[in-house]
Amino acid sequence: MLTITRELRDAIVAHARADHPDEACGVVAGPEGGGRPERFIPMLNAARSPTFYEFDSGDLFKLYREMDERDEEPVIVYHSHTATEAYPSRTDVSYASEPNAHYVLVSTADGNGAEDPYQFRSFRIVDGEITEEDVQVVEAYPA
Helix, strand or coil, X not given: CEEEEHHHHHHHHHHHHHHCCCCCEEEEEEECCCCCCCEEEEECXXXXXXXXXXXXXXXXXXXXXXXXXXXXXXXXXXXXXXXXCCCCCHHHHHHCCCCCCXXXXXXXXXXXXXXXXXXXXXXXXXXXXXXXXXXXXECCCXX
């Protein structure tokens, strides 16, 4: 299960909406080995595409160096789908290289329903195997 604060969830959704009609992408880092998403890091979609996302290799290198210096790891790797449901594509699965990360997808496609103007779903992707997991949104993490 992914436990995430409302503030972080809202930041991911806001990034997805701001970059629409292009896909948005980013990372939420947390203390190494802790599994708790804490630091929101929106990234630039180097592909600038409505159907594809790609982290800039230089930005990604800097991010991993920074996380290493801060004893952090990518707890969430997120991106948006602008015209399809929030479910990993074959390309998404092929790019999933963090076996401990939660892969969050936000769909900003029209037609998600008035009560649910976006889809926010989390998956584990390990060795090409996709497993959806529950998402628990909390106001704050326990002390």
